[in-house]
Amino acid sequence: MKAHLAKTMEIPEEEKRLENQLCFAVYSTAHAFTRAYKPILDKVGLTYPQYLVMLALWEKSEQAVKAIGEQLDLDSGTLSPLLKRLEQNGLIKRTRDSRDERQVVVSLTDKGRAMRGEIDTIMTAIGQAAGCTLEEMKTIRGLLRGLRSNLTAAV
Amino acid sequence: MKAHLAKTMEIPEEEKRLENQLCFAVYSTAHAFTRAYKPILDKVGLTYPQYLVMLALWEKSEQAVKAIGEQLDLDSGTLSPLLKRLEQNGLIKRTRDSRDERQVVVSLTDKGRAMRGEIDTIMTAIGQAAGCTLEEMKTIRGLLRGLRSNLTAAV
DNA sequence: CAAAATTCACTTGCGTACAATTTAATTGCG
């Protein structure tokens, strides 16, 4: 991918408007997603970031905090209190790894495992709300992955 | 746009993985943007949401809190403390509207107006970091607008 | 092998987000 504007080229005023910022499109869509998830996730007692952690655990039911952080791109400063709340709600268990006492292994409880039964209901509801075709979904997903990887590499 | 999956159709396991969620692609790209902006905005002493408010004010230098909230899709619970910080930093001024005392009119100070001079530097830097063509940018922006409008309508 | 460097999770502090409540001002309706 190439830079869209050369350094010497003036940025047109129209491109400086809030509504035309790509970052804002991403930012506001992220909020729209969170709001769309809220009534659905309220029913099962999860927040949206907690739901993402559960998705990671439903894929692999025993993971260190660090591994979860790598998938979600979140650090322990965010995850520690979040995981504590999931534990208080009885969905996960946290135990020190006996092989490496620095690590905390997060694992699903029966209740946490059982909650995976809601996944189809949740995803269908969100799919309806997003209201785009599988094709569009894949297109956006792919474009965002490229964008994210550029942004991450740049820092 | 049509729903991508009929209610009676099973969702394939692959589509249930965290990495394949459209919501997660949006969520993690939003974070990547915030991180990419951080070193750039640190230089001018703004956070990313504060920068978005400044963009709105650089377009129209006097606006009620409500009007700003409508553009950013944020409520006064978020904006009130944020605007207080912008005021403390001397970038904006807040005054009660004499025609309608319920409203608080936010306006740029000279310092806030002067900061617009940084906009080209900031946008060029982010454009480089995002590293996509103007074409791609417009494509993603357009797709996200559609997605956001669907999600908002659904709630 | 022991000291230094690194790693992992936790904690603290600050700044969003957002629901819900509060207070003050304005509008609308009988």
Added chain:
DNA sequence: CGCAATTAAATTGTACGCAAGTGAATTTTG
């Protein structure tokens, strides 16, 4: 006109995000 409903902003309480720092465990290195 007068009171109820509405509106705008601020406040309170909960939950992220993330930088920076702490402390304990492990790895690296001299």
